[in-house]
Amino acid sequence: MVNWFAIRPDCRKALKDPVLRSYYKHYFSILEGKGLPYHMIARMVQVELRGDLDTLWEEHGRALGEFWDLVERNPREFKPVEPNLLQLKAEIAERILRGCRFCEWRCGTDRTREPGRVCRAGKDIAVSTAFIHLGEEPEISPSYTVFTLGCNLACIHCQNWEISTWAEKGLIISPSALAKSIDRAWGMGARNANLVGGEPTIWLHAWLRTFTVVREPIPVFWNSNGIYSREAMRLLEGFADIIKIDFKYGNDRCAMRISRAPRNYMEIMERNLKHARRVSEPLIRVLVLPGHLECCLRNILKSIVDWTGRDTRVNVMFQYYPAHRAPEGPYPELKRRLSWEEMEEARKMVLESGLQNVLIG
Ligand code: SF4
Numbered sequence: 001m002v003n004w005f006a007i008r009p010d011c012r013k014a015l016k017d018p019v020l021r022s023y024y025k026h027y028f029s030i031l032e033g034k035g036l037p038y039h040m041i042a043r044m045v046q047v048e049l050r051g052d053l054d055t056l057w058e059e060h061g062r063a064l065g066e067f068w069d070l071v072e073r074n075p076r077e078f079k080p081v082e083p084n085l086l087q088l089k090a091e092i093a094e095r096i097l098r099g100c101r102f103c104e105w106r107c108g109t110d111r112t113r114e115p116g117r118v119c120r121a122g123k124d125i126a127v128s129t130a131f132i133h134l135g136e137e138p139e140i141s142p143s144y145t146v147f148t149l150g151c152n153l154a155c156i157h158c159q160n161w162e163i164s165t166w167a168e169k170g171l172i173i174s175p176s177a178l179a180k181s182i183d184r185a186w187g188m189g190a191r192n193a194n195l196v197g198g199e200p201t202i203w204l205h206a207w208l209r210t211f212t213v214v215r216e217p218i219p220v221f222w223n224s225n226g227i228y229s230r231e232a233m234r235l236l237e238g239f240a241d242i243i244k245i246d247f248k249y250g251n252d253r254c255a256m257r258i259s260r261a262p263r264n265y266m267e268i269m270e271r272n273l274k275h276a277r278r279v280s281e282p283l284i285r286v287l288v289l290p291g292h293l294e295c296c297l298r299n300i301l302k303s304i305v306d307w308t309g310r311d312t313r314v315n316v317m318f319q320y321y322p323a324h325r326a327p328e329g330p331y332p333e334l335k336r337r338l339s340w341e342e343m344e345e346a347r348k349m350v351l352e353s354g355l356q357n358v359l360i361g
Pocket residue numbers: 100101102103104105106107108109111115116117118119120121152201202
């Protein structure tokens with residue numbers, strides 16, 4: 001096996017860090033071979049797979065209760081059953097696909113017939129690249145990162161614009177082939193399956209179906225912009241071990257102007273961040289934008305403290321550069337990198353926020 005830690009020794013040390021150990025109890029227990037990822041525990045919960053969508057949601061609610069009971073006991077004493085909660089989640093998602101409401105645009109497109117109105121995604125998952133990534137946070141790397149096509153936002157400065165805007169087509173991959181590659185990555189030392197895009201939400205049905213046939217106990221790292229619907233939120237519970245959300249803006253106006261986000265951006269973030277904290281060990285990433293410290297960063301930090309607590313794991317990043325349409329776009333402040341003074345000011349804001357589990361820089 002490749003010695004990933006020769007390249008990133010801090011990743012090995014992260015597992016011994018007392019602050020991280022007390023935060024990532026579930027995630028680290030999987031990495032240490034004691035716990036099981038949620039997708040495997042969901043496979044131990046028996047369900048009924050019959051009836052209309054409302055009936056399936058009712059069954060889902062009941063089964064989730066059983067799921068959390070199992071998490072509290074020792075799930076290793078139980079065996080997978082069929083049909084199970086994970087299969088139920090996949091079935092619900094496939095039905096939703098016929099009038100898609102995975103993200104907060106809720107455009108209702110029948111994606112078995114035509115591409116989604118905003119995301120332009122059809123039925124079959126399209127993958128750009130997949131590889132073991134060493135550039136994530138020390139506790140996350142090495143991470144088997146699967147980049148999928150399409151997104152439900154249109155950030156003017158998107159750093160992955162080739163894949164989020166479908167400038168390339170990607171490869172259509174079946175859930176079973178994808179599952180095999182995830183199993184292989186676990187064998188090669190990946191700590192998690194990093195489901196990213198574009199935006200993974202638009203492929204929720206395919207991810208759930210894929211994990212019904214994943215064999216290895218690899219944790220799910222849901223790498224999202226957070227603009228997923230209430231329905232997607234419920235399906236992520238009992239599936240994603242770490243829900244990572246990019247908290248991009250501190251107000252609705254900046255979110256709409258720069259990313260063409262839905263007009264209730266902050267309301268969506270509040271709901272999904274609070275839920276992520278309840279049902280997973282979330283990671284919040286904040287890319288500091290030049291000229292957006294007072295209008296965005298300050299309120300983002302305050303909101304994290306208010307909604308998910310001071311101990312939430314947060315990565316405040318300074319690596320903004322004017323990508324995609326930012327250089328010729330209408331916002332002068334986005335045509336440059338952060339100034340030294342802005343980085344100093346951002347550091348000060350983070351310190352003053354009271355957050356206790358932060359990476360900066
Ligand atoms: S993911 Fe969002 S934009 Fe895409 S089809 Fe579904 S609701 Fe519409």
